[in-house]
Amino acid sequence: MPEALYQIRGLTKRYGTRTVLEDLDFDIYRGECLVILGRSGSGKSVTLRQLNGLEKPEAGSVELDGTDLTRLSERELFPIRRRIAMLFQGGALFDSMNVFDNVAFPLREHTEKPEAEIAETVRHKLSQVRLKDKDVEPKMPSDLSGGMKKRVALARSLALDPEVVLFDEPTTGLDPITSATIGKLMSSIQKDLGVTSVVVTHDIPLARRVGDRIALLADGRFCFLGSWAEAEDSNDPRLRDFLAGREEDEENAA
Amino acid sequence: MKPRDIAARTGDLGILTARAFLAMIAPPYEIGEWVRQMEQIGVRSLGVAGITTIFTGMVLALQTALSLPTLGIKYYIGSVVSKSLVRELGPVLTALIVGGRIGAGMTAEIGTMKVTEQIDALRSMAADPVKKLVAPKLVATLVMLPALTVIGDALGILGGLIVATGTLNLTPGLYLNDVWDTLKLGDVFSGVAKSFFFAYFIAIIGCHNGLHTTGGADGVGRATTNTVVLAAILVLVSDFFLTKLFYILFST
Ligand SMILES: Nc1ncnc2c1ncn2[C@@H]1O[C@H](COP(=O)(O)OP(=O)(O)OP(=O)(O)O)[C@@H](O)[C@H]1O
Ligand SMILES: [Mg+2]
Numbered sequence: 302m303p304e305a306l307y308q309i310r311g312l313t314k315r316y317g318t319r320t321v322l323e324d325l326d327f328d329i330y331r332g333e334c335l336v337i338l339g340r341s342g343s344g345k346s347v348t349l350r351q352l353n354g355l356e357k358p359e360a361g362s363v364e365l366d367g368t369d370l371t372r373l374s375e376r377e378l379f380p381i382r383r384r385i386a387m388l389f390q391g392g393a394l395f396d397s398m399n400v401f402d403n404v405a406f407p408l409r410e411h412t413e414k415p416e417a418e419i420a421e422t423v424r425h426k427l428s429q430v431r432l433k434d435k436d437v438e439p440k441m442p443s444d445l446s447g448g449m450k451k452r453v454a455l456a457r458s459l460a461l462d463p464e465v466v467l468f469d470e471p472t473t474g475l476d477p478i479t480s481a482t483i484g485k486l487m488s489s490i491q492k493d494l495g496v497t498s499v500v501v502t503h504d505i506p507l508a509r510r511v512g513d514r515i516a517l518l519a520d521g522r523f524c525f526l527g528s529w530a531e532a533e534d535s536n537d538p539r540l541r542d543f544l545a546g547r548e549e550d551e552e553n554a555a
Numbered sequence: 556m557k558p559r560d561i562a563a564r565t566g567d568l569g570i571l572t573a574r575a576f577l578a579m580i581a582p583p584y585e586i587g588e589w590v591r592q593m594e595q596i597g598v599r600s601l602g603v604a605g606i607t608t609i610f611t612g613m614v615l616a617l618q619t620a621l622s623l624p625t626l627g628i629k630y631y632i633g634s635v636v637s638k639s640l641v642r643e644l645g646p647v648l649t650a651l652i653v654g655g656r657i658g659a660g661m662t663a664e665i666g667t668m669k670v671t672e673q674i675d676a677l678r679s680m681a682a683d684p685v686k687k688l689v690a691p692k693l694v695a696t697l698v699m700l701p702a703l704t705v706i707g708d709a710l711g712i713l714g715g716l717i718v719a720t721g722t723l724n725l726t727p728g729l730y731l732n733d734v735w736d737t738l739k740l741g742d743v744f745s746g747v748a749k750s751f752f753f754a755y756f757i758a759i760i761g762c763h764n765g766l767h768t769t770g771g772a773d774g775v776g777r778a779t780t781n782t783v784v785l786a787a788i789l790v791l792v793s794d795f796f797l798t799k800l801f802y803i804l805f806s807t
Contacts, residue, residue: 395673
């Protein structure tokens, strides 16, 4: 049995009267890549936001190495968040900074490295997401395409060599070739650096490539959580529909 | 707003104030950002602040002379213009005009960052939005609004001089002597002290509304409007109480 890095128990999150996550229990193992699938609006992004304490749940606990994040204050969460990188669904690049400064931000914030070394790291991270071109560095986020923003955000999230990465749709809006590169990068940081990752995606080829286990979120819970082999054997209709890309109603009618 | 909302909001503002002042005094200092904000808030507001007070000074001179022509009041125009500007109109008008501009700017900037998850991105990278965004804006406003007020006062008095010499046939010496004789240090002090309070209200409301923006681009628009209105009301209402307070403190 692999060792659990995260232990999530009874996680419940509501917005007003709408319950998005209900009594969710799961573990995330050290060094694994857990892929979260689910329909739009099912609460995937909300789940990720619990894993670095950006939002507090109404009930339940999120333990990382035995520390319950839900009980920590914002200040107490800071040292923990340095170990956890997050890629936001919309990129969330800082509008007021150019590409270079965006990627350099976490380095300047949390390391004492001299500028020359920072520049080297920034270039390396940008080249990892296929942004080698030097004239991309001074560009402002508003001048980038959607896919480029995603990749800059990815580079920024990896700048500090995190232990845990939380990726919200890393390949949405990217062409298949760039997606494949990102997939390769994600596998390599996991295999080579032992990074634990949680990936929300609709990209099934990516999920197959990087996912050690997959989870399907529906009605506030995981209706499936297991390895790909188990997923193939599962006869949960929602999972089968999801992987086959079928409409639910079709199945129900049959 | 219900009384409970007002109480909750006042509490929020108090917490934000405490956090912002703590972030302001605790190193490391974001000097670069402070300077950038001072330029943004102060230097770029110089034009509107100057135009506002210079014309106010001119109008004050003109109205005084026209409304009370018989009493030889024009020899006291310097007093009237400088007293009303320095004690009252300079700080208040500057706060209203400049405050609307910079308060709205703060809410729009921070609010946009909020709805596009940039605030969350800061938090996720273990950077404190209050330290990064609020504190520099508060520092810059606390420095620049009083500075703009003093410059505005001077320009307003200059405006009065233009009218006094140009249309009312006073000599510059007569006007300026009158200004010099009536204006007390206490007048200047109470005016500048007021503008410190106004600066605080404007910055804290601008930032607070930004940080609590929800609902996309629409939400940013609503929050921005709310800042302009609320900041103006707070400036005008607090002005009354501050005037009373300073009167008690400095009347002796
Ligand atoms: N801050 C919030 N306030 C109110 N409701 C929210 C908030 N954040 C999320 N929700 C609601 O929670 C539900 C789940 O949102 P979430 O963003 O997690 O969906 P998702 O699974 O990531 O969908 P997508 O694939 O489209 O990104 C949605 O119904 C959304 O409206
Ligand atoms: Mg989402």
